[in-house]
Amino acid sequence: xxxxxxxxxxxxxxxxxxxxxxxxxxxxxxxxxxxxxxxxxxxxxxxxxxxxxxxxxxxxxxxxxxxxxxxxxxxxxxxxxxxxxxxxxxxxxxxxxxxxxxxxxxxxxxxxxxxxxxxxxxxxxxxxxxxxxxxxxxxxxxxxxxxxxxxxxxxxxxxxxxxxxx
Amino acid sequence: xxxxxxxxxxxxxxxxxxxxxxxxxxxxxxxxxxxxxxxxxxxxxxxxxxxxxxxxxxxxxxxxxxxxxxxxxxxxxxxxxxxxxxxxxxxxxxxxxxxxxxxxxxxxxxxxxxxxxxxxxxxxxxxxxxxxxxxxxxxxxxxxxxxxxxxxxxxxxxxxxxxxxx
Amino acid sequence: xxxxxxxxxxxxxxxxxxxxxxxxxxxxxxxxxxxxxxxxxxxxxxxxxxxxxxxxxxxxxxxxxxxxxxxxxxxxxxxxxxxxxxxxxxxxxxxxxxxxxxxxxxxxxxxxxxxxxxxxxxxxxxxxxxxxxxxxxxxxxxxxxxxxxxxxxxxxxxxxxxxxxx
Numbered sequence: 186x187x188x189x190x191x192x193x194x195x196x197x198x199x200x201x202x203x204x205x206x207x208x209x210x211x212x213x214x215x216x217x218x219x220x221x222x223x224x225x226x227x228x229x230x231x232x233x234x235x236x237x238x239x240x241x242x243x244x245x246x247x248x249x250x251x252x253x254x255x256x257x258x259x260x261x262x263x264x265x266x267x268x269x270x271x272x273x274x275x276x277x278x279x280x281x282x283x284x285x286x287x288x289x290x291x292x293x294x295x296x297x298x299x300x301x302x303x304x305x306x307x308x309x310x311x312x313x314x315x316x317x318x319x320x321x322x323x324x325x326x327x328x329x330x331x332x333x334x335x336x337x338x339x340x341x342x343x344x345x346x347x348x349x350x351x
Numbered sequence: 352x353x354x355x356x357x358x359x360x361x362x363x364x365x366x367x368x369x370x371x372x373x374x375x376x377x378x379x380x381x382x383x384x385x386x387x388x389x390x391x392x393x394x395x396x397x398x399x400x401x402x403x404x405x406x407x408x409x410x411x412x413x414x415x416x417x418x419x420x421x422x423x424x425x426x427x428x429x430x431x432x433x434x435x436x437x438x439x440x441x442x443x444x445x446x447x448x449x450x451x452x453x454x455x456x457x458x459x460x461x462x463x464x465x466x467x468x469x470x471x472x473x474x475x476x477x478x479x480x481x482x483x484x485x486x487x488x489x490x491x492x493x494x495x496x497x498x499x500x501x502x503x504x505x506x507x508x509x510x511x512x513x514x515x516x517x
Numbered sequence: 518x519x520x521x522x523x524x525x526x527x528x529x530x531x532x533x534x535x536x537x538x539x540x541x542x543x544x545x546x547x548x549x550x551x552x553x554x555x556x557x558x559x560x561x562x563x564x565x566x567x568x569x570x571x572x573x574x575x576x577x578x579x580x581x582x583x584x585x586x587x588x589x590x591x592x593x594x595x596x597x598x599x600x601x602x603x604x605x606x607x608x609x610x611x612x613x614x615x616x617x618x619x620x621x622x623x624x625x626x627x628x629x630x631x632x633x634x635x636x637x638x639x640x641x642x643x644x645x646x647x648x649x650x651x652x653x654x655x656x657x658x659x660x661x662x663x664x665x666x667x668x669x670x671x672x673x674x675x676x677x678x679x680x681x682x683x
Contacts, residue, residue: 207400473616
Protein backbone atom coordinates (compact mmCIF):
# COMPACT_ATOMS: atom_id res chain seq x y z
CA UNK A 186 0.00 0.00 0.00
CA UNK A 187 1.28 3.45 -0.75
CA UNK A 188 1.71 5.87 2.09
CA UNK A 189 -0.89 8.06 0.38
CA UNK A 190 -3.56 5.35 0.63
CA UNK A 191 -2.80 4.83 4.31
CA UNK A 192 -3.12 8.57 4.90
CA UNK A 193 -6.53 8.56 3.21
CA UNK A 194 -7.72 5.55 5.25
CA UNK A 195 -6.61 6.77 8.68
CA UNK A 196 -8.54 9.73 10.11
CA UNK A 197 -5.78 10.25 12.71
CA UNK A 198 -3.03 10.97 10.15
CA UNK A 199 -2.55 14.63 9.29
CA UNK A 200 -0.34 14.20 6.22
CA UNK A 201 1.57 11.68 4.14
CA UNK A 202 4.93 12.42 5.85
CA UNK A 203 3.50 11.24 9.15
CA UNK A 204 2.77 7.89 7.52
CA UNK A 205 6.18 7.61 5.84
CA UNK A 206 8.20 8.45 8.96
CA UNK A 207 6.03 7.34 11.85
CA UNK A 208 3.76 4.40 10.87
CA UNK A 209 5.16 1.01 11.88
CA UNK A 210 2.38 -0.56 9.79
CA UNK A 211 3.92 1.12 6.72
CA UNK A 212 7.54 0.28 7.58
CA UNK A 213 6.80 -3.40 8.16
CA UNK A 214 5.44 -3.84 4.61
CA UNK A 215 8.68 -2.52 3.09
CA UNK A 216 10.76 -4.78 5.34
CA UNK A 217 8.50 -7.76 4.62
CA UNK A 218 9.03 -7.41 0.89
CA UNK A 219 12.79 -7.66 1.50
CA UNK A 220 12.50 -10.59 3.94
CA UNK A 221 10.14 -12.31 1.52
CA UNK A 222 12.72 -12.00 -1.29
CA UNK A 223 15.41 -13.77 0.77
CA UNK A 224 12.86 -16.45 1.75
CA UNK A 225 12.00 -17.19 -1.87
CA UNK A 226 15.67 -17.56 -2.87
CA UNK A 227 15.93 -19.96 0.08
CA UNK A 228 18.16 -17.78 2.29
CA UNK A 229 15.83 -18.52 5.18
CA UNK A 230 18.09 -17.51 8.04
CA UNK A 231 18.69 -14.10 6.47
CA UNK A 232 14.95 -13.78 5.82
CA UNK A 233 14.08 -14.40 9.45
CA UNK A 234 16.94 -12.21 10.71
CA UNK A 235 15.26 -9.36 8.84
CA UNK A 236 11.73 -10.19 10.00
CA UNK A 237 12.80 -10.60 13.64
CA UNK A 238 14.72 -7.30 13.44
CA UNK A 239 11.53 -5.70 12.15
CA UNK A 240 9.58 -7.28 15.04
CA UNK A 241 11.94 -5.55 17.46
CA UNK A 242 11.51 -2.19 15.73
CA UNK A 243 7.76 -2.32 15.05
CA UNK A 244 6.20 -4.89 17.42
CA UNK A 245 4.80 -6.63 14.31
CA UNK A 246 5.89 -10.20 13.45
CA UNK A 247 5.28 -11.31 9.86
CA UNK A 248 6.96 -14.57 8.86
CA UNK A 249 8.91 -14.06 5.59
CA UNK A 250 6.91 -16.90 4.02
CA UNK A 251 3.55 -15.11 4.38
CA UNK A 252 1.96 -13.89 1.13
CA UNK A 253 0.49 -10.40 1.31
CA UNK A 254 -1.73 -8.81 -1.35
CA UNK A 255 -1.94 -5.20 -2.48
CA UNK A 256 -2.93 -2.26 -0.33
CA UNK A 257 -2.79 -3.92 3.09
CA UNK A 258 -3.37 -1.35 5.83
CA UNK A 259 -1.93 -2.34 9.21
CA UNK A 260 -3.11 0.11 11.86
CA UNK A 261 -1.07 0.49 15.09
CA UNK A 262 0.23 -3.03 14.62
CA UNK A 263 1.73 -3.88 18.03
CA UNK A 264 1.44 -7.60 18.78
CA UNK A 265 0.42 -8.76 15.29
CA UNK A 266 1.65 -12.28 14.41
CA UNK A 267 1.27 -13.58 10.84
CA UNK A 268 2.40 -17.17 10.22
CA UNK A 269 4.56 -18.73 7.51
CA UNK A 270 1.77 -20.14 5.31
CA UNK A 271 -0.74 -17.30 5.81
CA UNK A 272 -2.07 -15.57 2.68
CA UNK A 273 -3.77 -12.18 2.61
CA UNK A 274 -5.77 -10.84 -0.35
CA UNK A 275 -5.98 -7.25 -1.59
CA UNK A 276 -7.20 -4.14 0.21
CA UNK A 277 -7.42 -5.66 3.71
CA UNK A 278 -7.21 -3.79 7.00
CA UNK A 279 -5.61 -5.46 10.02
CA UNK A 280 -5.51 -3.88 13.47
CA UNK A 281 -3.02 -4.39 16.31
CA UNK A 282 -3.01 -7.65 18.26
CA UNK A 283 -4.34 -9.77 15.37
CA UNK A 284 -2.96 -13.29 14.91
CA UNK A 285 -3.11 -15.31 11.69
CA UNK A 286 -1.77 -18.42 13.35
CA UNK A 287 -1.60 -22.19 13.40
CA UNK A 288 -3.03 -24.85 15.70
CA UNK A 289 0.24 -26.49 16.62
CA UNK A 290 0.19 -29.38 14.17
CA UNK A 291 2.56 -29.53 11.27
CA UNK A 292 0.87 -29.90 7.92
CA UNK A 293 2.35 -27.88 5.05
CA UNK A 294 -0.47 -25.28 5.10
CA UNK A 295 -0.95 -24.35 8.75
CA UNK A 296 -2.26 -20.76 8.62
CA UNK A 297 -5.36 -18.98 7.25
CA UNK A 298 -6.08 -17.62 3.79
CA UNK A 299 -7.77 -14.20 3.89
CA UNK A 300 -9.85 -12.91 0.94
CA UNK A 301 -10.01 -9.40 -0.48
CA UNK A 302 -11.36 -6.36 1.33
CA UNK A 303 -11.39 -8.03 4.75
CA UNK A 304 -11.33 -6.03 8.01
CA UNK A 305 -9.87 -7.80 11.04
CA UNK A 306 -10.52 -5.99 14.34
CA UNK A 307 -7.94 -5.52 17.09
CA UNK A 308 -7.04 -8.60 19.09
CA UNK A 309 -8.84 -11.08 16.78
CA UNK A 310 -7.24 -14.53 16.41
CA UNK A 311 -7.72 -16.51 13.19
CA UNK A 312 -6.25 -19.96 13.57
CA UNK A 313 -5.69 -22.95 11.31
CA UNK A 314 -5.66 -23.48 7.52
CA UNK A 315 -9.13 -21.96 7.09
CA UNK A 316 -10.49 -19.60 4.44
CA UNK A 317 -11.93 -16.15 5.24
CA UNK A 318 -14.04 -14.95 2.29
CA UNK A 319 -14.10 -11.58 0.55
CA UNK A 320 -15.65 -8.52 2.20
CA UNK A 321 -15.67 -10.13 5.66
CA UNK A 322 -15.59 -8.12 8.89
CA UNK A 323 -14.16 -9.79 12.00
CA UNK A 324 -14.85 -8.09 15.34
CA UNK A 325 -12.35 -7.14 18.03
CA UNK A 326 -11.05 -10.08 20.11
CA UNK A 327 -13.02 -12.61 18.01
CA UNK A 328 -11.60 -16.14 17.70
CA UNK A 329 -12.19 -17.76 14.29
CA UNK A 330 -11.47 -21.47 13.80
CA UNK A 331 -13.71 -22.30 10.79
CA UNK A 332 -14.15 -21.11 7.21
CA UNK A 333 -16.11 -17.87 6.82
CA UNK A 334 -18.17 -17.23 3.64
CA UNK A 335 -17.98 -13.99 1.63
CA UNK A 336 -19.80 -10.89 2.89
CA UNK A 337 -20.13 -11.96 6.54
CA UNK A 338 -19.56 -10.36 9.94
CA UNK A 339 -18.10 -12.48 12.73
CA UNK A 340 -17.86 -11.72 16.46
CA UNK A 341 -17.29 -13.61 19.71
CA UNK A 342 -15.14 -16.37 21.25
CA UNK A 343 -15.34 -18.72 19.42
CA UNK A 344 -16.58 -16.43 16.66
CA UNK A 345 -20.22 -16.60 15.51
CA UNK A 346 -21.67 -15.20 12.33
CA UNK A 347 -23.98 -12.29 13.15
CA UNK A 348 -24.60 -11.01 9.63
CA UNK A 349 -24.39 -12.59 6.21
CA UNK A 350 -24.44 -10.62 2.97
CA UNK A 351 -23.88 -7.49 5.01
CA UNK B 352 0.08 10.05 38.86
CA UNK B 353 3.08 10.37 41.07
CA UNK B 354 5.50 7.47 41.26
CA UNK B 355 4.57 7.15 44.93
CA UNK B 356 0.91 6.51 44.12
CA UNK B 357 1.88 3.83 41.60
CA UNK B 358 4.10 2.19 44.22
CA UNK B 359 1.19 2.11 46.67
CA UNK B 360 -1.20 0.66 44.07
CA UNK B 361 1.08 -2.10 42.75
CA UNK B 362 1.76 -4.98 45.16
CA UNK B 363 4.69 -6.11 42.95
CA UNK B 364 6.70 -2.89 43.40
CA UNK B 365 9.20 -2.94 46.25
CA UNK B 366 9.97 0.79 46.34
CA UNK B 367 9.43 4.09 44.59
CA UNK B 368 12.76 3.95 42.69
CA UNK B 369 11.59 0.80 40.91
CA UNK B 370 8.60 2.78 39.61
CA UNK B 371 10.69 5.80 38.58
CA UNK B 372 13.34 3.82 36.70
CA UNK B 373 11.58 0.67 35.53
CA UNK B 374 7.84 1.28 34.96
CA UNK B 375 6.96 1.97 31.31
CA UNK B 376 3.46 2.93 32.53
CA UNK B 377 5.08 5.77 34.49
CA UNK B 378 7.45 6.89 31.71
CA UNK B 379 4.69 7.06 29.10
CA UNK B 380 2.69 9.59 31.15
CA UNK B 381 5.66 11.97 31.28
CA UNK B 382 6.24 11.59 27.54
CA UNK B 383 2.53 11.99 26.79
CA UNK B 384 2.41 15.34 28.60
CA UNK B 385 5.22 16.57 26.31
CA UNK B 386 3.63 15.14 23.13
CA UNK B 387 0.29 16.60 24.18
CA UNK B 388 1.89 20.08 24.53
CA UNK B 389 3.20 19.99 20.95
CA UNK B 390 -0.20 18.74 19.75
CA UNK B 391 -2.02 21.66 21.39
CA UNK B 392 0.31 24.25 19.82
CA UNK B 393 -0.42 22.50 16.51
CA UNK B 394 3.07 21.03 15.95
CA UNK B 395 1.44 17.71 15.14
CA UNK B 396 4.32 16.00 13.41
CA UNK B 397 6.61 16.71 16.38
CA UNK B 398 3.86 15.49 18.72
CA UNK B 399 3.53 12.16 16.93
CA UNK B 400 7.30 11.79 16.55
CA UNK B 401 7.47 11.87 20.34
CA UNK B 402 4.52 9.51 20.87
CA UNK B 403 5.78 7.00 18.30
CA UNK B 404 9.24 7.14 19.88
CA UNK B 405 7.61 6.37 23.21
CA UNK B 406 5.71 3.47 21.61
CA UNK B 407 9.06 2.00 20.55
CA UNK B 408 10.50 2.38 24.05
CA UNK B 409 7.45 1.31 26.09
CA UNK B 410 5.13 -0.71 23.83
CA UNK B 411 2.37 1.79 24.72
CA UNK B 412 0.79 3.98 22.01
CA UNK B 413 -1.08 7.05 23.23
CA UNK B 414 -2.06 9.54 20.54
CA UNK B 415 -0.92 13.05 21.52
CA UNK B 416 -4.51 14.27 21.19
CA UNK B 417 -5.85 11.97 23.93
CA UNK B 418 -6.93 13.70 27.16
CA UNK B 419 -5.81 11.95 30.33
CA UNK B 420 -7.01 12.81 33.85
CA UNK B 421 -5.12 12.70 37.13
CA UNK B 422 -3.59 9.63 38.72
CA UNK B 423 -3.86 7.23 35.79
CA UNK B 424 -2.15 3.93 36.62
CA UNK B 425 -1.02 1.97 33.56
CA UNK B 426 0.17 -1.49 34.65
CA UNK B 427 2.58 -3.43 32.38
CA UNK B 428 1.24 -1.49 29.40
CA UNK B 429 2.51 -3.49 26.41
CA UNK B 430 0.11 -3.28 23.48
CA UNK B 431 -2.08 -0.44 24.81
CA UNK B 432 -3.53 1.81 22.06
CA UNK B 433 -5.34 5.03 23.02
CA UNK B 434 -6.86 7.03 20.17
CA UNK B 435 -6.74 10.73 19.30
CA UNK B 436 -10.16 11.73 20.68
CA UNK B 437 -10.19 9.42 23.71
CA UNK B 438 -10.72 11.03 27.13
CA UNK B 439 -9.87 9.41 30.45
CA UNK B 440 -11.13 10.69 33.83
CA UNK B 441 -9.28 10.69 37.14
CA UNK B 442 -7.88 7.76 39.14
CA UNK B 443 -8.33 5.10 36.45
CA UNK B 444 -6.34 1.88 36.12
CA UNK B 445 -5.58 0.47 32.66
CA UNK B 446 -3.84 -2.84 32.10
CA UNK B 447 -1.72 -4.03 29.16
CA UNK B 448 -3.37 -4.81 25.82
CA UNK B 449 -6.27 -2.37 26.32
CA UNK B 450 -7.54 -0.41 23.30
CA UNK B 451 -9.55 2.81 23.46
CA UNK B 452 -10.16 2.84 19.74
CA UNK B 453 -12.39 3.88 16.88
CA UNK B 454 -14.69 2.01 14.52
CA UNK B 455 -13.09 3.14 11.29
CA UNK B 456 -15.45 5.98 10.42
CA UNK B 457 -14.31 9.55 10.55
CA UNK B 458 -16.48 11.76 12.72
CA UNK B 459 -14.65 14.29 14.85
CA UNK B 460 -15.11 12.30 18.08
CA UNK B 461 -14.17 8.71 17.24
CA UNK B 462 -12.94 7.28 20.56
CA UNK B 463 -14.43 6.59 24.02
CA UNK B 464 -14.79 8.84 27.02
CA UNK B 465 -13.91 7.09 30.26
CA UNK B 466 -15.24 8.32 33.66
CA UNK B 467 -13.44 8.52 36.98
CA UNK B 468 -12.19 5.55 38.99
CA UNK B 469 -12.59 3.06 36.12
CA UNK B 470 -10.64 -0.23 35.99
CA UNK B 471 -10.06 -1.69 32.50
CA UNK B 472 -8.76 -5.28 32.54
CA UNK B 473 -5.97 -6.58 30.32
CA UNK B 474 -6.84 -7.07 26.66
CA UNK B 475 -10.19 -5.24 26.84
CA UNK B 476 -11.22 -3.27 23.73
CA UNK B 477 -13.47 -0.20 24.08
CA UNK B 478 -14.45 1.07 20.67
CA UNK B 479 -16.35 4.04 19.31
CA UNK B 480 -17.43 7.42 20.73
CA UNK B 481 -19.16 5.84 23.74
CA UNK B 482 -19.23 6.85 27.40
CA UNK B 483 -17.99 4.60 30.19
CA UNK B 484 -19.40 5.84 33.52
CA UNK B 485 -17.68 6.39 36.86
CA UNK B 486 -16.59 3.46 39.04
CA UNK B 487 -16.96 0.94 36.20
CA UNK B 488 -14.99 -2.31 36.08
CA UNK B 489 -14.35 -3.88 32.67
CA UNK B 490 -13.15 -7.50 32.62
CA UNK B 491 -10.13 -8.93 30.80
CA UNK B 492 -10.58 -9.33 27.01
CA UNK B 493 -14.07 -7.74 27.13
CA UNK B 494 -15.28 -5.89 24.03
CA UNK B 495 -17.40 -2.80 24.77
CA UNK B 496 -19.29 -1.06 21.97
CA UNK B 497 -22.09 0.71 23.91
CA UNK B 498 -22.38 3.25 26.71
CA UNK B 499 -21.91 1.83 30.20
CA UNK B 500 -23.68 3.45 33.20
CA UNK B 501 -21.90 4.39 36.44
CA UNK B 502 -21.08 1.67 38.98
CA UNK B 503 -21.27 -1.33 36.58
CA UNK B 504 -19.18 -4.39 35.83
CA UNK B 505 -18.85 -5.54 32.22
CA UNK B 506 -17.46 -8.82 30.86
CA UNK B 507 -17.59 -10.82 27.62
CA UNK B 508 -17.37 -10.43 23.84
CA UNK B 509 -19.35 -8.31 23.10
CA UNK B 510 -19.41 -7.12 26.70
CA UNK B 511 -22.50 -7.75 28.86
CA UNK B 512 -23.35 -6.06 32.12
CA UNK B 513 -23.08 -8.56 34.96
CA UNK B 514 -23.47 -6.19 37.91
CA UNK B 515 -24.97 -2.75 38.30
CA UNK B 516 -24.39 -0.54 41.34
CA UNK B 517 -21.62 -2.89 42.38
CA UNK C 518 14.12 -25.68 27.31
CA UNK C 519 17.01 -26.36 25.01
CA UNK C 520 17.06 -24.68 21.63
CA UNK C 521 16.88 -28.15 20.09
CA UNK C 522 13.55 -28.90 21.78
CA UNK C 523 12.11 -25.60 20.57
CA UNK C 524 13.27 -26.38 17.05
CA UNK C 525 11.50 -29.76 17.19
CA UNK C 526 8.28 -28.21 18.55
CA UNK C 527 8.02 -25.34 16.06
CA UNK C 528 7.19 -26.30 12.46
CA UNK C 529 8.25 -22.80 11.30
CA UNK C 530 11.87 -23.15 12.47
CA UNK C 531 14.29 -24.46 9.86
CA UNK C 532 17.24 -25.20 12.14
CA UNK C 533 18.56 -24.85 15.67
CA UNK C 534 20.59 -21.70 14.87
CA UNK C 535 17.40 -19.86 14.01
CA UNK C 536 16.13 -20.61 17.53
CA UNK C 537 19.39 -19.61 19.22
CA UNK C 538 19.79 -16.31 17.41
CA UNK C 539 16.25 -15.25 16.53
CA UNK C 540 13.71 -16.58 19.05
CA UNK C 541 12.76 -14.06 21.74
CA UNK C 542 10.97 -16.92 23.54
CA UNK C 543 14.35 -18.63 23.89
CA UNK C 544 16.28 -15.51 24.92
CA UNK C 545 13.80 -14.56 27.63
CA UNK C 546 14.30 -17.89 29.45
CA UNK C 547 18.04 -17.32 29.71
CA UNK C 548 17.52 -13.76 30.95
CA UNK C 549 14.82 -14.89 33.39
CA UNK C 550 17.18 -17.39 35.01
CA UNK C 551 19.62 -14.52 35.67
CA UNK C 552 16.90 -12.14 36.93
CA UNK C 553 15.51 -14.91 39.11
CA UNK C 554 18.96 -15.45 40.71
CA UNK C 555 19.19 -11.78 41.74
CA UNK C 556 15.61 -11.93 43.04
CA UNK C 557 16.38 -14.93 45.25
CA UNK C 558 19.45 -13.26 46.79
CA UNK C 559 17.18 -10.27 47.46
CA UNK C 560 18.77 -7.85 44.97
CA UNK C 561 15.28 -7.00 43.74
CA UNK C 562 16.05 -3.77 41.94
CA UNK C 563 18.80 -5.47 39.92
CA UNK C 564 16.43 -8.36 39.21
CA UNK C 565 13.75 -6.08 37.81
CA UNK C 566 16.26 -3.97 35.91
CA UNK C 567 17.19 -7.15 34.05
CA UNK C 568 13.60 -8.29 33.49
CA UNK C 569 12.46 -4.85 32.29
CA UNK C 570 15.47 -4.69 29.96
CA UNK C 571 14.41 -8.05 28.58
CA UNK C 572 10.84 -6.75 28.15
CA UNK C 573 12.22 -3.96 25.97
CA UNK C 574 14.24 -6.40 23.85
CA UNK C 575 11.68 -9.22 23.56
CA UNK C 576 8.22 -7.78 24.29
CA UNK C 577 7.88 -10.44 27.02
CA UNK C 578 7.53 -9.43 30.69
CA UNK C 579 8.28 -12.14 33.24
CA UNK C 580 8.59 -10.94 36.83
CA UNK C 581 11.85 -12.23 38.37
CA UNK C 582 9.84 -13.88 41.16
CA UNK C 583 7.91 -16.19 38.79
CA UNK C 584 8.82 -19.89 39.02
CA UNK C 585 9.19 -21.63 35.66
CA UNK C 586 9.52 -25.41 35.15
CA UNK C 587 11.54 -27.33 32.59
CA UNK C 588 11.06 -27.17 28.83
CA UNK C 589 8.79 -24.13 28.62
CA UNK C 590 8.17 -23.19 24.98
CA UNK C 591 7.19 -19.54 24.49
CA UNK C 592 6.12 -19.01 20.88
CA UNK C 593 6.27 -15.48 19.39
CA UNK C 594 5.89 -14.06 22.89
CA UNK C 595 5.01 -10.40 22.25
CA UNK C 596 2.76 -9.03 25.01
CA UNK C 597 3.15 -11.91 27.49
CA UNK C 598 2.93 -10.83 31.14
CA UNK C 599 3.77 -13.32 33.91
CA UNK C 600 3.32 -12.09 37.49
CA UNK C 601 5.54 -12.30 40.56
CA UNK C 602 3.88 -15.27 42.27
CA UNK C 603 3.01 -17.25 39.12
CA UNK C 604 4.29 -20.84 38.91
CA UNK C 605 4.56 -22.87 35.70
CA UNK C 606 5.08 -26.66 35.60
CA UNK C 607 7.14 -28.67 33.10
CA UNK C 608 6.74 -28.94 29.31
CA UNK C 609 4.21 -26.13 28.90
CA UNK C 610 3.62 -24.08 25.74
CA UNK C 611 2.63 -20.41 26.03
CA UNK C 612 1.75 -18.26 23.03
CA UNK C 613 2.02 -14.50 22.58
CA UNK C 614 -0.36 -12.19 24.42
CA UNK C 615 -0.92 -14.55 27.36
CA UNK C 616 -1.24 -13.08 30.86
CA UNK C 617 -0.70 -14.98 34.11
CA UNK C 618 -1.89 -12.09 36.23
CA UNK C 619 -3.47 -10.93 39.46
CA UNK C 620 -6.83 -9.44 40.34
CA UNK C 621 -5.56 -6.27 41.94
CA UNK C 622 -5.72 -7.31 45.57
CA UNK C 623 -2.60 -7.89 47.60
CA UNK C 624 -2.43 -11.30 49.18
CA UNK C 625 0.96 -13.01 49.12
CA UNK C 626 -0.02 -15.44 46.32
CA UNK C 627 -1.72 -13.32 43.66
CA UNK C 628 -1.02 -15.21 40.42
CA UNK C 629 -1.91 -18.65 38.96
CA UNK C 630 -0.18 -21.99 39.33
CA UNK C 631 0.04 -23.90 36.04
CA UNK C 632 0.46 -27.71 35.93
CA UNK C 633 2.61 -29.79 33.60
CA UNK C 634 2.09 -30.14 29.86
CA UNK C 635 -0.34 -27.21 29.63
CA UNK C 636 -0.96 -25.33 26.35
CA UNK C 637 -2.12 -21.71 26.69
CA UNK C 638 -3.40 -20.19 23.42
CA UNK C 639 -2.56 -16.70 22.20
CA UNK C 640 -4.24 -13.84 24.03
CA UNK C 641 -5.58 -15.99 26.91
CA UNK C 642 -5.73 -14.32 30.34
CA UNK C 643 -5.43 -16.45 33.49
CA UNK C 644 -6.05 -14.32 36.55
CA UNK C 645 -5.88 -14.81 40.30
CA UNK C 646 -4.28 -17.42 42.59
CA UNK C 647 -6.01 -20.34 40.82
CA UNK C 648 -4.70 -23.75 39.83
CA UNK C 649 -4.63 -24.99 36.22
CA UNK C 650 -4.26 -28.80 36.20
CA UNK C 651 -1.95 -31.02 34.15
CA UNK C 652 -2.54 -31.60 30.42
CA UNK C 653 -4.95 -28.66 30.13
CA UNK C 654 -5.54 -26.79 26.88
CA UNK C 655 -6.70 -23.17 27.07
CA UNK C 656 -8.08 -21.62 23.88
CA UNK C 657 -7.06 -18.34 22.25
CA UNK C 658 -8.41 -15.20 24.01
CA UNK C 659 -10.01 -17.30 26.79
CA UNK C 660 -10.37 -15.70 30.23
CA UNK C 661 -9.89 -18.11 33.14
CA UNK C 662 -10.78 -17.02 36.69
CA UNK C 663 -11.40 -20.40 38.40
CA UNK C 664 -9.47 -23.61 39.04
CA UNK C 665 -9.30 -26.00 36.08
CA UNK C 666 -9.05 -29.79 36.66
CA UNK C 667 -6.47 -32.01 34.92
CA UNK C 668 -7.06 -33.07 31.30
CA UNK C 669 -9.55 -30.31 30.37
CA UNK C 670 -10.05 -27.90 27.48
CA UNK C 671 -11.24 -24.36 28.24
CA UNK C 672 -12.51 -21.70 25.83
CA UNK C 673 -14.49 -18.47 26.00
CA UNK C 674 -14.84 -15.25 28.01
CA UNK C 675 -15.15 -16.07 30.87
CA UNK C 676 -13.73 -19.50 30.04
CA UNK C 677 -16.03 -22.55 29.99
CA UNK C 678 -14.97 -26.17 30.06
CA UNK C 679 -15.79 -27.79 26.72
CA UNK C 680 -14.00 -31.11 27.22
CA UNK C 681 -12.89 -33.04 30.27
CA UNK C 682 -10.47 -35.95 30.16
CA UNK C 683 -9.61 -34.94 26.61
